[in-house]
Amino acid sequence: MISTNLRIVAIAGSVTLLMFIVELVRRRRLKEEYSVLWVATALALLLLAVWGELLRDLAHFIGADSQASTLYFFGLLFVVFLLLHFSVRVSNLERRVIVLVQEIALLGERDRRIPQVEDLLVSEPRERNGTQNAGRYAPLLRQ
Amino acid sequence: MKDLLIIIPAYNEQGRVGRVIEDVHGALPGADVLVVNDGSSDGTAEDAAQAGATVLSLPVNSGYGVALQTGYKFGVRAGYATIGQIDADGQHRAEYLTAMLEALEQHDADLIVGSRFLGEDGHYKPPFARAIGIGLFAHLTSSITHEHISDPTSGFQLMRSRVARLFCSEVYPTDYPDADVLILLHRTGYRVREIPVQMRPSPGKSMHSGHTGPYYVYKMLLSIFVTLLRRGVKVIPQAKLAP
16 A cells, blocks of 8 residues: 555646646647657556555556566556657658658659749730730839 | 650769660660659769750659659659669660560560579679579569569569559558569559560669668568558559649
8 A cells, every 4th residue: 555645746746747748738849649648648647646556456467576567567568659659650751751752853853844934924925814914923024 | 645764763873874874765766764863962963864864853862762653653644654664873784675665565564574584594693692582582472473583673674654653652662662562563463574684783882782681681571471461452543643
């Protein structure tokens, strides 16, 4: 059974962590998507702090010798999940960078092929919808 | 509909790429040549443009597969019926492109691979470790696809536009396209055929420098394995590819 003092510290700590995460999301420093794992962890810590027997029962359930090692085990598990999550995100980012790099290359080539604004300016002014388009780009030309 | 596009992915091939472009023009006067300059730090792009090729420049060095896929995207969007690829270092001999084009038309195949090992002239002897790797993947690819594949690492290829369209999608492995691509094609229902070609010895460092070593073997085995696990590759419609 954990002492009352320890319980108060644990509850205060996990509530602070939870509030900190919510605040980060509120300020858009942390995306909602990334907050999921962190919020889940903070809630789990809070649950363990409030419900003192849970850790003991959990340790017993997984057959661990001590409650401390049970805590470390789940802590490590969380870190592994987080790293895996980041690997997935990095792979995703890499995939998107490749697509962008390719599009830039393709656009660059098209840019050379398509007549530039300057070339369009010397061409005949066209009438569209009855309104005169002539001189539309004139301010640009004067520069 | 345009006819034939030859893609040349090039990374720092100044002084070599121009010759390859001339060879391709010599072998196939009707073909358009596209050089995908993979973020070279030398004058590859200028060389290629001077030799009469269309040049796409990737803003950062992104690797052989990414450069190739950029070429496929260009070719598919421009509506080429047939797309080929040849290395920029002069290892592949452009005169074989005509034979590959004939084979594509004759054999009702979707992709033609130029193989160094077909036809037993034995002109090409890879280093021992590499020979084992190529042999392993040739064997694996052949037994999975039920086609005789002797040179799965060959980047000397010619394909119909529908194959290039598949290569434009996410299923294309942009890190090391290799034996896994041939298996992917087989799974999609496309036919792959090899014809014998001669190659010149590679002039040292090329874009394929990753083609040896334990990581390559690991990556290829994993890639083949997951390609086999994936079912029903969906070919994306042409409309989705247009910008």
